[in-house]
Amino acid sequence: MENLNGPFPELTEEQQDVFQGAFTADDDYLENHEKMNQSFWESLVKCLATTDPPILNIEEKNNLLKRCSVLPGGCAACLKAIQTKGVRAMVVFYLLLKSTNPSVYQQLPSSKRNDEKLKLLKRLERNLMLSQGDKKADDSSDESVDEDPQDWTISLGIGLITFASLETTGIYFGLGMRKAA
Numbered sequence: 001m002e003n004l005n006g007p008f009p010e011l012t013e014e015q016q017d018v019f020q021g022a023f024t025a026d027d028d029y030l031e032n033h034e035k036m037n038q039s040f041w042e043s044l045v046k047c048l049a050t051t052d053p054p055i056l057n058i059e060e061k062n063n064l065l066k067r068c069s070v071l072p073g074g075c076a077a078c079l080k081a082i083q084t085k086g087v088r089a090m091v092v093f094y095l096l097l098k099s100t101n102p103s104v105y106q107q108l109p110s111s112k113r114n115d116e117k118l119k120l121l122k123r124l125e126r127n128l129m130l131s132q133g134d135k136k137a138d139d140s141s142d143e144s145v146d147e148d149p150q151d152w153t154i155s156l157g158i159g160l161i162t163f164a165s166l167e168t169t170g171i172y173f174g175l176g177m178r179k180a181a
Contacts, residue, residue, distance in 0.1 A: 009127055015120055016087045022110035022117045023083065023090045029109050031076055040100060041068040041078050047092050048085070055089050056081070094121055095128075 011019070030036060042065060048054070049061040056064070060081070067077040082089040098105045098121055105111055111118070 009124060011087060011091070011120075018116045018120060019087050019090045019094070022094070022108075025110045026108045027079060027083070029107075030079055036075055036101075036104065038068055040096075041075060043100065044078060044093060044096055047096055048081075048089055051088065051092060055085050055092065091121075091124060095125060099125075 045056065045061055045064045045068060048056040049058070064078060064081055082093050094105070094117060097108075
């Protein structure tokens with residue numbers, strides 16, 4: 001999930017409020033959470049730099065990657081960057097956390113009570129998967145032009161063997177009658 005280069009859906013004002021409220025509630029918890037390791041923060045920074053359009057520019061990405069190596073300071077720097085960049089960054093953060101570390105996601109203060117963002121995240125996840133699936137389907141349709149001519153002969157051979165087996169089984173059990181000449 002380090003590459004979110006599909007079109008990022010627009011959120012309604014109500015949806016934005018849900019994510020901002022959740023992030024505000026989770027901020028202190030996240031800053032002091034020991035299970036948030038360096039690799040998670042690095043993945044997050046890379047995700048923020050690969051959205052369409054990018055949330056972080058190259059300079060911001062490189063700066064945060066350097067700071068991620070120093071925990072917990074790197075964690076605080078990433079959280080500050082998310083807060084500064086706004087709701088899209090918060091959505092990427094929650095999507096990544098939910099998919100890579102669900103136990104930490106479930107321990108968040110905003111996830112313990114009525115988790116309004118969970119439904120939104122599931123819908124966003126589904127939309128992102130569909131858009132990435134469409135892109136992969138387009139890519140694979142281009143590749144299918146270069147099919148190996150042996151592919152169809154192998155399929156034909158398997159089909160004939162299957163047909164012969166079924167015919168033999170049918171004759172054995174008397175399901176089909178062969179007329180003797």
